[in-house]
Amino acid sequence: MPVTASLPAAVLWDMDGTLVDTEPYWYDCQVELVESFGGTWTREDGDAMIGTGLWHSARVIQGHGVDLGEDEIIDRLTTAVLARVADDVPWRPGARELLAELKREGVPTALVTMSIRRMADFMIAAIDFPAFDAVVAGDEVAHSKPHPEAYLRGAELLGVDVADCVAIEDSPPGLASAVAAGAVALGVEHAAPLVDDGGYTRATTLVGTTLDDLRRLHSAGAAARAQRSTDS
Structure with missing residues (x-):
């Protein structure tokens, strides 16, 4: 399948279970x-x-x-x-590699986690490059996932439309939050089972996932929104 020219405005990342195997x-x-x-x-x-x-x-x-x-x-x-x-952060396979590619290509990123800020800051500091442009932590929002507030806030901090973002998640509440916010969501199944018809794209790993894959996902999401608008 050819790569489209449609880049996501930003990629919004969950932390526990998506970035780190905590x-x-x-x-x-x-x-x-x-x-x-x-x-x-x-x-x-x-x-x-x-x-x-x-x-x-x-x-x-x-x-x-x-x-x-x-x-x-x-x-x-x-x-x-x-x-x-503290001595050995358990990174999820493929996550840091994809993050590094996004940073090389200049795609903005935000960490959107329900863990509190001091834990988010520890994980960010453990990455050997400046991985995130913004952070939303669980002690900085009024409503936790599955409410959409955290993902809406992440997009706001980056100055982009959440509908033009790709969110990467591993849990049903996190994916419900991202979908409710209007992001194109990628669900990477890990500790909790995911369904195939939850309004997101389901995957089993981030290993081998590249920016080109997120381009395609973003483009497909934009096309689906346009089709829904036409149908209505």
């Missing part, structure tokens, strides 16, 4: 915290938290017997996860 660490830290208060945290409990906002997760954890405030739960979990990745 979901197992979040689960382990949740187990440790809940068990320290005499409760039980199952794999199903952890899977239900993937892609959601930390304040929602904190309230669920409180319901499992953790007698701490929401902010303290978030702070403890963030500190525990960062301690696990």
Whole structure:
């Protein structure tokens, strides 16, 4: 298939599960915290938290017997996860390579994560080139994913139309956020199963994914929007 001339105005990236493989660490830290208060945290409990906002997760954890405030739960979990990745950040395959190509080609990028800012800053600092032009963190928005606010804010910070952006995500709540915001969304399945008819393009890996692939995805999204406008 030939490469089109249509470049996305920006690429908006999720972090946990998309850029870095931190979901197992979040689960382990949740187990440790809940068990320290005499409760039980199952794999199903952890899977239900993937892609959601930390304040929602904190309230669920409180319901499992953790007698701490929401902010303290978030702070403890963030500190525990960062301690696990401090010496070896678990990058998702293909993610840094695609980021590097976007930067070489001058495509603006934003990190759009529900983790708090200090965790986002740690991961960004661990990349050996200036990877992101803007950051939206979970403690900087009023509404967490699947609400569209975070992706709308990412596009706003870059000064572009979100409908002209490609968003890369791994979780159903994150993809729902990107789709609701109006971005062209690429879902890279990882810890949570994705569907084939969720309004996004589903993939199994970013390995080998290039800017040319995002050009095609962006062009197809623009064509689909134009067709929907014609049909209506």
